[in-house]
Amino acid sequence: MNGTNLFKIALRALANNKLRAFLTMLGIIIGVASVITMLAIGQGSKRSIQSQISEMGSNMIMIRPGAERRGGVQQDPSSMQTLKLTDYESLRDETSFLSAVSPVVSSSGQLIAGNNNYPASVSGVDVSYLTIRQLSVESGIMFAEADIHSAAKVCVIGKTIVDNLFPDGKDPIGHTIRINQVPLRVVGVLKAKGYNSMGQDQDAVVLAPYTTVMKRLLAITYLQDIFASAVDEDMTDYAIDEAASLLRRNHKLAPGKEDDFTIRSQQELSTMLNSTTDLMTTLLACIAGISLLVGGIGIMNIMYVSVTERTREIGLRMSVGARGVDILSQFLIEAILISITGGLIGVFIGCGASYLVKSVAHWPVFIQLWSVLLAFAVCTVTGVFFGWYPAKKAADLDPIEAIRYE
Numbered sequence: 001m002n003g004t005n006l007f008k009i010a011l012r013a014l015a016n017n018k019l020r021a022f023l024t025m026l027g028i029i030i031g032v033a034s035v036i037t038m039l040a041i042g043q044g045s046k047r048s049i050q051s052q053i054s055e056m057g058s059n060m061i062m063i064r065p066g067a068e069r070r071g072g073v074q075q076d077p078s079s080m081q082t083l084k085l086t087d088y089e090s091l092r093d094e095t096s097f098l099s100a101v102s103p104v105v106s107s108s109g110q111l112i113a114g115n116n117n118y119p120a121s122v123s124g125v126d127v128s129y130l131t132i133r134q135l136s137v138e139s140g141i142m143f144a145e146a147d148i149h150s151a152a153k154v155c156v157i158g159k160t161i162v163d164n165l166f167p168d169g170k171d172p173i174g175h176t177i178r179i180n181q182v183p184l185r186v187v188g189v190l191k192a193k194g195y196n197s198m199g200q201d202q203d204a205v206v207l208a209p210y211t212t213v214m215k216r217l218l219a220i221t222y223l224q225d226i227f228a229s230a231v232d233e234d235m236t237d238y239a240i241d242e243a244a245s246l247l248r249r250n251h252k253l254a255p256g257k258e259d260d261f262t263i264r265s266q267q268e269l270s271t272m273l274n275s276t277t278d279l280m281t282t283l284l285a286c287i288a289g290i291s292l293l294v295g296g297i298g299i300m301n302i303m304y305v306s307v308t309e310r311t312r313e314i315g316l317r318m319s320v321g322a323r324g325v326d327i328l329s330q331f332l333i334e335a336i337l338i339s340i341t342g343g344l345i346g347v348f349i350g351c352g353a354s355y356l357v358k359s360v361a362h363w364p365v366f367i368q369l370w371s372v373l374l375a376f377a378v379c380t381v382t383g384v385f386f387g388w389y390p391a392k393k394a395a396d397l398d399p400i401e402a403i404r405y406e
Helices: 003-015 016-057 084-095 145-149 159-165 208-217 233-250 266-309 310-317 324-361 369-395 399-404
Strands: 061-063 098-113 115-123 137-140 152-158 178-179 182-190 206-209 225-231 261-265
Touching: 003 016, 003 324, 016 324, 061 233, 084 098, 084 233, 098 159, 098 208, 098 233, 115 159, 115 208, 145 208, 152 159, 159 182, 159 266, 182 206, 182 208, 206 208, 206 310, 225 233, 233 261, 261 266, 266 310, 266 324, 266 369, 310 324, 310 369, 310 399, 324 369
Parallel strands: 115 206, 152 182
Antiparallel strands: 061 225, 061 261, 098 115, 098 178, 098 225, 137 182, 152 206, 178 182
């Protein structure tokens, strides 16, 4: 018996029991759709995190004062004074793997402009901070080096600050905002960036010369942080080693003595978040894969029922010359047709569900071709695996006993 005839017989058998065939497919449909949707959500989240980290500066390096732990107690970096302006100047002038360096000092308080106020913090930075954080001025200008040297009372603000302090649509350029009784004249407005992967509003920012914040708002001589960017993302590790060696020299730390500073890079954050999202994606895919397993068991059950119902038919076919391999192939083709058809329907439903999640829930979703192929391949293998045993049972039937079966 040739393959075409076996295929036609299998199609005819499924057509005679359309509802049962569809219900059998349902487990495969749900399983494939679930796997594709879950993987799409997981991959979308991963790409969203990578994109937002990249927007923050994928080669950004953060230097904080103090070791991570001292005497078994977690230290508060904001209360430490191990980073000085000389450290910033050394990193700026003596390193070859850092393309930009900026000190960072922050002061929190209530921002006031006319009758409006908004709680926020003012970050004292250098001009290079825009390059490090990949920020840009949308209107007005960035304060200059001359403003830093003179500790000028100027600032650049983000969109969230504009919306809350100037809600009537007034142009904030040239107007004065106050924080802790210190007036700051707005000279520029930053281009909006939205929320980052941590849920923080990147537009609720006020940037001022670091000298202004240190002298007029905080009255300190040390730095709270130093932000830098490597010349290239691949050079980040070299930049960290170079910065660590220079800071140890400046702080006169003997060999073997613990660092009194902590250096972190965006790559570390990216690696950590990616491993977390990969774990969650795998977990979601495994949970969705259980549906495929249930669907495969459903195929086995229905094929067993089909073998039992058609025992006499099998006996008649074998009595007129059908071989065991023909019977095996017939039932195996039926199982594969059920799984492949269910898989195709599941692919369309899974893609549709993914876009529905993106449109309704506004979650980041990304469908990769390999996830579709994987789900389809798994459902095909499921059909073969769970359909083989009932088909083998049918092929092993004794023709005489099968014909006598009631």
